[in-house]
Amino acid sequence: MVQSCGQPRRRVRILSERVIRPSVTEYPRRCELSLWDLSMLSLRYIQKGLLFSVPYSTPIETIVDRLTSSLQIVLSHFRPVAGRLVVDSVDDDGGGITVYIACDDRGAALRLAAVDGVQVADVLAASDDVPSFVRDLFPYDGAVNYDGVSLHLLAVQLTKLEDGVFLGCSFNHLVGDGTAFWNFFNAWAEISRSPTPHLQLCSAPVLERWFPDGSRPPIRFPFTDEDQFIERFSPPPLREKFFHFTGAAIARLKAEANEELGTGKISSFQALSACMWRCITRARRLPKDETVVCSLAAENRKRLRPPLPETYLGNSLNAVSASATAGEIITRGIGWAAGMINESVARHTDVAIRETVEKWMKAPVVYRPVMERFCVFIGSSPRFNMYGCDFGWGKAVAVRSGSANKFDGKISAYPGRDGNGSIDLEVCLSPEIMTALESDAEFNRVVFNK
Missing domain, CATH: 3.30.559.10 (Chloramphenicol acetyltransferase-like domain)
Incomplete structure (x- = not known):
C-alpha cells in the first residue's frame, strides 16, 4: 500500500x-x-x-x-x-x-x-x-x-x-x-x-x-x-503529486534537446522524460559515479512484424532502458539525456522483441513489483484516449490512479485535459526527494513555462 x-x-x-x-x-x-x-x-x-x-x-x-x-x-x-x-x-x-x-x-x-x-x-x-x-x-x-x-x-x-x-x-x-x-x-x-x-x-x-x-x-x-514467484511489496511512505506541462513548455524542451544534438529525432515525450530523469537525479544528490536508469514502458503492437492489431486484448509491452552515471546526466545537457532515451527506443525493434521473447521462453521469469535502485520508470501514456471516455455525463474532470505498482521513482504519464500537446505526470517519490524536486530550478522552469 x-x-x-x-x-x-x-x-x-x-x-x-x-x-x-x-x-x-x-x-x-x-x-x-x-x-x-x-x-x-x-x-x-x-x-x-x-x-x-x-x-x-x-x-x-x-x-x-x-x-x-x-x-x-x-x-x-x-x-x-x-x-x-x-x-x-x-x-x-x-x-x-x-x-x-x-x-x-x-x-x-x-x-x-x-x-x-x-x-x-x-x-x-x-x-x-x-x-x-x-x-x-x-x-x-x-x-x-x-x-x-x-x-x-x-x-x-x-x-x-x-x-x-x-x-x-x-x-x-x-x-x-x-x-x-x-x-x-x-x-x-x-x-x-x-x-x-x-x-x-x-x-x-x-x-x-x-x-x-x-x-x-x-x-x-x-x-x-x-x-x-509472488512477491507482495509494500513501499515506504511516498509523496504523490501531479504536475501539468503545457504543450508550449514541452515544445520548447523538444526544440532545446534537438538543437543541442543537431538533429530532429528527439520526440516531445523523450525530451520530457529526459528532463524528469535529470531533475530527479539531481534531487537525489547521488555520487557522480552512481549508475542511474531511465526506463519507459514500450508498446510492442506496432513494432512487431507483422504488427498486432491496436485492439489486441492482452499485454504487449516491454521496458526499454537507458543508463548513465549521475554525473553524466546532470552535466551533459538535456539533449544528451534525451539522445540516450531515443537510442534505447530505436533499438526496440521486432528483432529485439523476438530475442527477448526467446530468452524468456528458455527461462521464464515474473517481473518484480519494484524497479532497481535510483531508477526513474515512466509508465502509462499520454496517447491513451482517457478523456474520450464519456459515459453520458460529459468529459471527465481528471484521471487518477490507485496505490498499485508505485514506488520511489515511478512516474505515470497522462494526456493533459486541455489537449494542445499538454501532458500530466503523476510522480511518486520519497518525501525528501519530492521536496528537492519542487525546488529544482530546471524543473520549475518547465512546469511554469518560464
Whole structure:
C-alpha cells in the first residue's frame, strides 16, 4: 500500500456490491496467456479511474442502472475480463504450473460507495499532493494479479461525492496492458452513452493471444509454490503529486534537446522524460559515479512484424532502458539525456522483441513489483484516449490512479485535459526527494513555462 504523507484519511463507505455478468453467454472456453501476460503475475491490478462533475439532477440510481446494463454488454465483447484465473499443476516429470483464464462468466464486481464531505475539488487537490483517500476510491487495494484465482478480474467502484462521482477500475494486468485497459474503458463508455445500448462496437477486441513462432500454449512455469514467484511489496511512505506541462513548455524542451544534438529525432515525450530523469537525479544528490536508469514502458503492437492489431486484448509491452552515471546526466545537457532515451527506443525493434521473447521462453521469469535502485520508470501514456471516455455525463474532470505498482521513482504519464500537446505526470517519490524536486530550478522552469 502506498502511504501518503501528512494527510488525513476520509472514510469511504461501501453501500452495495453486485456481480455483473455478460448479457450474452456462450459455451465456456479457455483463454491462454502469453509470456507478456504471465510476466505480470506478481504485479498489482491496473488501477485507473475518472473523476466526473455530475449535476445533482442526475439520480445516482439512474447512473448505476446505466453502468450495469452497459457493463453487461461490453463484457460480452471482452470475454476474458469476465472470466477467472486458473492455476493448474503439471504432474509429469518436469513439474511446474500452467496459468490461464477460464471464460466461464464469473463476471465483474460493481460497487456503489460514498464519501462524505468530499467535493471534486478535494480530489483534484490542485498544487497539493494526491489526497490519501483517493486510493480508497478503488477496489482490491493491495491485490496482486495472481489473486485473480479468487478475486474478480475486473472490479469497479462508483463513489458518490458531494458534487460528482468517481469511477475507479481495478483491472487484472494478466487480462491486458494499458492499451487494452483504455480500449475496454472507451468501449464501455461508448455503449453507456448510446441512446440505445447494443452489441455493436466501433472496434471489437481481438481476443486471440500472441505466441512467438514455433511456440505452443500453454506456457509451463517451472514453479511449484506461490512463494517462488509472488512477491507482495509494500513501499515506504511516498509523496504523490501531479504536475501539468503545457504543450508550449514541452515544445520548447523538444526544440532545446534537438538543437543541442543537431538533429530532429528527439520526440516531445523523450525530451520530457529526459528532463524528469535529470531533475530527479539531481534531487537525489547521488555520487557522480552512481549508475542511474531511465526506463519507459514500450508498446510492442506496432513494432512487431507483422504488427498486432491496436485492439489486441492482452499485454504487449516491454521496458526499454537507458543508463548513465549521475554525473553524466546532470552535466551533459538535456539533449544528451534525451539522445540516450531515443537510442534505447530505436533499438526496440521486432528483432529485439523476438530475442527477448526467446530468452524468456528458455527461462521464464515474473517481473518484480519494484524497479532497481535510483531508477526513474515512466509508465502509462499520454496517447491513451482517457478523456474520450464519456459515459453520458460529459468529459471527465481528471484521471487518477490507485496505490498499485508505485514506488520511489515511478512516474505515470497522462494526456493533459486541455489537449494542445499538454501532458500530466503523476510522480511518486520519497518525501525528501519530492521536496528537492519542487525546488529544482530546471524543473520549475518547465512546469511554469518560464
